[in-house]
Amino acid sequence: MTTGQPASSDFDVIVVGAGYSGLYLLHRLRAQGRRVRVLEAGDGVGGTWYWNRYPGARCDVESVEYGFSFSAELDERWRWSERYSAQPDILAYLNTVADTFDLRPDIQLNTTVTSAAYDESAHRWRLRTRPSGDTDGGGAGGGEELTAQFCVMATGCLSKPKVPDIAGLDSFAGPSYSTSSWPHRGVDFTGQRVGVIGTGSSGVQAIPLIAEQAAHLHVFQRTANYIVPAHNHELSEHDQGAEKLATRRRSGLGCPLGVAFEPTEVNAVPAMELSAEEREAEFERLWERGGLVMMLAFPDLLVEGEANRAAADFLKSKIRAKVHDPSIAEILTPKGYPVGSKRLCVDTSYYETFNRDNVSLVDLTATPIDRVTPAGVLTGAGEVPLDALVLATGFDAMTGALTAIDIRGRGGVPLSRSWADGPRSLLGLAVAGFPNLFTVTGPGSPSVLSNMRLSIEQHVDWITDCLAYLAENGIAAIEATEGAQESWVAHAAEVAEPTVFPRGASWYTGTNVPGKARVFMPYIGGVPAYREACDKVAAEGYQGFELTRA
Numbered sequence: 001m002t003t004g005q006p007a008s009s010d011f012d013v014i015v016v017g018a019g020y021s022g023l024y025l026l027h028r029l030r031a032q033g034r035r036v037r038v039l040e041a042g043d044g045v046g047g048t049w050y051w052n053r054y055p056g057a058r059c060d061v062e063s064v065e066y067g068f069s070f071s072a073e074l075d076e077r078w079r080w081s082e083r084y085s086a087q088p089d090i091l092a093y094l095n096t097v098a099d100t101f102d103l104r105p106d107i108q109l110n111t112t113v114t115s116a117a118y119d120e121s122a123h124r125w126r127l128r129t130r131p132s133g134d135t136d137g138g139g140a141g142g143g144e145e146l147t148a149q150f151c152v153m154a155t156g157c158l159s160k161p162k163v164p165d166i167a168g169l170d171s172f173a174g175p176s177y178s179t180s181s182w183p184h185r186g187v188d189f190t191g192q193r194v195g196v197i198g199t200g201s202s203g204v205q206a207i208p209l210i211a212e213q214a215a216h217l218h219v220f221q222r223t224a225n226y227i228v229p230a231h232n233h234e235l236s237e238h239d240q241g242a243e244k245l246a247t248r249r250r251s252g253l254g255c256p257l258g259v260a261f262e263p264t265e266v267n268a269v270p271a272m273e274l275s276a277e278e279r280e281a282e283f284e285r286l287w288e289r290g291g292l293v294m295m296l297a298f299p300d301l302l303v304e305g306e307a308n309r310a311a312a313d314f315l316k317s318k319i320r321a322k323v324h325d326p327s328i329a330e331i332l333t334p335k336g337y338p339v340g341s342k343r344l345c346v347d348t349s350y351y352e353t354f355n356r357d358n359v360s361l362v363d364l365t366a367t368p369i370d371r372v373t374p375a376g377v378l379t380g381a382g383e384v385p386l387d388a389l390v391l392a393t394g395f396d397a398m399t400g401a402l403t404a405i406d407i408r409g410r411g412g413v414p415l416s417r418s419w420a421d422g423p424r425s426l427l428g429l430a431v432a433g434f435p436n437l438f439t440v441t442g443p444g445s446p447s448v449l450s451n452m453r454l455s456i457e458q459h460v461d462w463i464t465d466c467l468a469y470l471a472e473n474g475i476a477a478i479e480a481t482e483g484a485q486e487s488w489v490a491h492a493a494e495v496a497e498p499t500v501f502p503r504g505a506s507w508y509t510g511t512n513v514p515g516k517a518r519v520f521m522p523y524i525g526g527v528p529a530y531r532e533a534c535d536k537v538a539a540e541g542y543q544g545f546e547l548t549r550a
C-alpha cells in the first residue's frame, strides 16, 4: 500500500543506511508494497562491513549465525568459508543479499543525510542530504530534500568513528590510516616502520597481520584487553546444512546473547560452587572451544566478585603462557577492571605476535603519547620514528551515528539535546518527542551485546509489523510516550546495575568519547526477555505508544 501518489522525492518510508538493517528493511517494506528509499553514505552496500576493511577484520559471531534467517533461497545460494568470517566474505554476502532480492534500484548510494526534521502538521519527516565526499553542507555539491511519513535509522552501532584526542595527528608526514575507513585498494606496509594506536577488537585483529608485513611494528597500548582465542577454521558443507542452520538459529533465540551456545556449553552452577580445579577445567574447556562463550561460562561471571576474578586470573595465566618475555606479558595483562566490562576481544595469534623480533610494545600508561610529530609518535620515553600510522581508536558507539545527523522532533527539539544526559529510548526502537522515527538496534536494546544479525532481524520484523498495523488502523503517527520510555530506561538500568557493565570505562558506557554522557547503553536483560517485552507491546496494540489517527 502507498500513501497517495508520492512524487519522486516523497516516500512512505526513508531508511538511512544500507547495511544488514537497511537491506532487510527494504526487502520487508517492499513486500508490503511501500515506496521506500534507502539512503547510504558509502558507494556500495554493506554498512559496517563496507567501511571496516583493515587487515584481519572479522566478525566475532560465528558465520553460521551471522547469515539472515528469513530466506531459504539465500541459505541455498550462500556458503560461508570460515567459522568466523573475514570482512570480504561478509561484504560479498551482503552484496548477494542485495542481488538476490533485487534491492539496488531503491538504494541511493553516495548520499549522506545531514538533517531530518519532523513536520507535525503533515506527520512527515523532511530529510536533507549531501553527496558523500562533499563536505560543504550540500551547497555547491547539490544536496536533496526528501520526505517520508516514516524514517528508520538503520545507521549501525559502531559506524561513527571516534576522533582521537591526540595532539599533532595532522602533522604526521607519512600516510595515516583509520581501521574504520580503510582504503579500498588495501595498504602494503612492506619495508615500513608502522605504528598502531589502539588495542581494542580492531587493533587486536589487525596487529598480527600488519606485523607479518612491516619491517617493524610499534604497538601503542593504553589499556590491555581481555582476549579469548577464535580457533578459526574452514567450514565444511556439513557445518552449514539446512538442518544445522535451523538448529543453531533456534538455539540462538533462547540465549541471552542471541548466539547458539548449547546449555551443555555453559554452566548452570555458579563458579564459586565448584572447586578451583573444576572451575579451571571449565575455563580451559571453553578456551579450547574459543569465542565469546567465555562471557557466559558461569551464571555469576558477569557480576563483580570472585567468579569474575577467577575468569580474569585464568585469562591472565594464558598471556604468561603465550608471551615469552615476562615484562611484555605483564604490560599485556589487563589491570583494574573486571572481565566483560570492556568488549572481550577474539583473536588469532595476537599474543604470539609479541614474540616476534620486529614487534615492540609501548605502554602508554607508563609513557603516554605527548603528540604525533611529522616523523612519528612522541611519548614520555622519546620519539618513535614511523613511516606509517594506523589508528584503531574506536567509535562513538550506539549514539554517534544518530547525533551526527541533525535530527529534530516535535517543536524542533534536537535529538542531541534530548540525549545530552545519555540516550533515552523506548526499547531502543523509538524516542519520545520523535514521532514516526524508528531506530534499529538503538540504545536500550540488546544490540552490541547480542548477535547483531539476530537483533536486527527482530527489530526490522517489529518495525515493519508495526507499520502494517498503523496502515490497517488508519493511524498517521506513532510516538513513544515519556512514561513508557522512562519505565523502560529505569528497567534497563536496574537490570544492568548488578553487572560489571555500567562501571566499565568502555564504549558501552560512552567513556571513550570525551564529553559524552556516561551511561551504559545496551540492554543486558538478554535477548529472550527483550523479545518478549517487544512482542507484548505489539500484542497490546502498541502499549506505551501514542497513536494519532489520520
Ligand code: NA7
Pocket: 158, 164, 165, 166, 179, 197, 198, 199, 200, 201, 202, 203, 220, 221, 222, 223, 343, 364, 369, 392, 393, 394, 395, 507, 512
Ligand atoms: P575500541 O574497542 O573502542 O578500541 C579502541 C582502542 O583505541 C582502545 O584500545 C583505546 O584505548 C585506544 N585509544 C582510543 N583513543 C586513544 C588515544 N587517544 N590514545 C591511545 N589509545 C587510544 O574500538 P575497536 O574499533 O577496536 O572495536 C570496536 C568494536 O567493533 C569491537 O568491540 C567489536 O564489537 C567491533 P582505551 O581502552 O580507551 O584506553
